[in-house]
Amino acid sequence: MNCQIVQQKLLELEDPSQPGKRLAEHLRSCPSCRTVLARLQALEAGVRMLPVAGQPAKAKAACIERFLSQPIVSPSPFFTSQPSKRSLSITLGRWRWAGALAASLLLVALVGWGLRTPRPKPELVQQTVPADPFLASVVERQIQLSRTTNPSERVEALTGLANDLSNQVQQLARVAPGEDLAMLARLYERVVRVGLVKQAVQVPMVQRQQLLKPVADELVRCATRLEELAAEVPVGAEEPLREIVLTAREGNRLIQQLLTEEHS
Amino acid sequence: MRPSVTQDRLDTAPDVNESRLILDSQQANRQAFACLIERYWDSLYRWLCQLTRDTHLAEDLTQETFMKAYANIHRFQHGTNFRAWLFRIAHNNLVNVYRHYPKAKREQLNDRQANTQGPLEETLHRESSELLAQAVSRLPTDFRSAFLLRVDQGLSFKQIGEILHITEQTARWRVFKARQKLLATLDPNLLSGEAEELDRS
Numbered sequence: 001m002n003c004q005i006v007q008q009k010l011l012e013l014e015d016p017s018q019p020g021k022r023l024a025e026h027l028r029s030c031p032s033c034r035t036v037l038a039r040l041q042a043l044e045a046g047v048r049m050l051p052v053a054g055q056p057a058k059a060k061a062a063c064i065e066r067f068l069s070q071p072i073v074s075p076s077p078f079f080t081s082q083p084s085k086r087s088l089s090i091t092l093g094r095w096r097w098a099g100a101l102a103a104s105l106l107l108v109a110l111v112g113w114g115l116r117t118p119r120p121k122p123e124l125v126q127q128t129v130p131a132d133p134f135l136a137s138v139v140e141r142q143i144q145l146s147r148t149t150n151p152s153e154r155v156e157a158l159t160g161l162a163n164d165l166s167n168q169v170q171q172l173a174r175v176a177p178g179e180d181l182a183m184l185a186r187l188y189e190r191v192v193r194v195g196l197v198k199q200a201v202q203v204p205m206v207q208r209q210q211l212l213k214p215v216a217d218e219l220v221r222c223a224t225r226l227e228e229l230a231a232e233v234p235v236g237a238e239e240p241l242r243e244i245v246l247t248a249r250e251g252n253r254l255i256q257q258l259l260t261e262e263h264s
Numbered sequence: 265m266r267p268s269v270t271q272d273r274l275d276t277a278p279d280v281n282e283s284r285l286i287l288d289s290q291q292a293n294r295q296a297f298a299c300l301i302e303r304y305w306d307s308l309y310r311w312l313c314q315l316t317r318d319t320h321l322a323e324d325l326t327q328e329t330f331m332k333a334y335a336n337i338h339r340f341q342h343g344t345n346f347r348a349w350l351f352r353i354a355h356n357n358l359v360n361v362y363r364h365y366p367k368a369k370r371e372q373l374n375d376r377q378a379n380t381q382g383p384l385e386e387t388l389h390r391e392s393s394e395l396l397a398q399a400v401s402r403l404p405t406d407f408r409s410a411f412l413l414r415v416d417q418g419l420s421f422k423q424i425g426e427i428l429h430i431t432e433q434t435a436r437w438r439v440f441k442a443r444q445k446l447l448a449t450l451d452p453n454l455l456s457g458e459a460e461e462l463d464r465s
Contacts, residue, residue, distance in 0.1 A: 054319030
């Protein structure tokens with residue numbers, strides 16, 4: 001191997017302190033390549049010693065303290081450092097949290113019903129109510145869902161959750177990135193299609209009119225509101241809103257079928 | 265107040281204890297996850313700070329990364345590298361931020377010299393340290409990111425590829441280019457003392 005190839009291979013090494021047998025053979029007899037290797041090792045040792053600005057120890061301690069003292073589900077107090085210098089995307093990033101959290105809570109509820117087995121209450125339920133109103137309402141709904149004992153109660157709780165989600169989408173539609181709204185739209189679809197409609201089917205005939213009629217009306221109102229809003233929001237937000245509109249209309253259609261069944 | 269890299273690397277070596285902490289975190293044990301924050305904060309902050317050149321942004325991203333990691337800890341697969349998993353989340357956060365960050369601001373940050381004030385550097389090769397920091401900060405972000413993950417964090421090319429969503433070969437190439445640029449940029453005399461010492465050893 002000539003020196004040019006050896007030196008290129010040295011720079012490609014994962015760990016320059018272990019050049020391998022063939023390279024080591026060449027290095028033993030070549031002071032020039034040894035110098036390159038030594039410079040490379042010195043460079044990397046120097047990089048590892050480079051200081052970083054700021055006060056990471058202080059920030060770390062503050063972060064851990066907040067993490068341990070605040071409810072897990074509340075990102076807001078956790079992100080209190082330097083709000084004026086925080087980028088818009090990080091601020092909006094909270095909504096991704098909200099959606100992810102809501103999704104996970106819903107999943108807990110849905111899986112819980114599916115398995116029908118007693119399970120310890122998740123830690124989230126035992127926490128204090130988070131500072132963010134939306135997150136607080138989602139936690140409340142989750143607690144409500146975990147306490148339900150029949151389909152009628154679940155329909156009520158899920159209708160509340162669907163309303164919370166659609167209200168949240170309305171509030172965020174003009175400012176949040178499309179991907180966040182899309183996540184909320186998917187969640188709304190899950191709540192209505194997987195949760196609400198399936199539970200509505202199990203509601204006893206005698207209760208349907210009284211219980212499901214208001215649910216259907218609420219779905220229609222949601223579809224109307226978001227359809228109007230979809231015409232005004234920025235590009236990227238329109239599609240998730242229209243998905244919610246479709247979900248709400250489809251939910252209404254299926255619930256109307258259940259109401260018709262009752263009459264026939 | 266800077267983190268000691270050597271100590272940090274020793275503390276963060278994957279071990280049985282870490283697996284226990286991850287398992288406990290997956291059972292919603294916040295104390296266990298706080299131990300993981302304690303372990304990985306310095307190295308994660310360090311990497312983000314060197315990439316963003318903005319201490320406040322680096323702090324926010326570090327916090328956000330840990331919050332996301334905790335929220336998704338149930339997805340972490342045992343037997344894989346927790347550090348690499350954490351850095352992948354951080355990288356995704358960073359990409360999201362940069363999508364919204366004005367380009368001019370980023371360039372301004374990249375042009376800013378690293379703040380190398382510190383008692384250690386004042387006594388030990390302060391000038392060399394500053395020149396080295398400047399040279400690293402002038403590397404293209406892609407090269408810098410891969411290079412620091414390899415050199416500073418001790419991650420393999422394969423892990424770097426997973427974090428940055430590139431192939432192992434591309435990770436190797438980026439580290440190669442970063443090394444090549446740094447050696448070409450830096451004055452040969454700058455590292456001569458250390459190099460001679462290493463050569464002798």
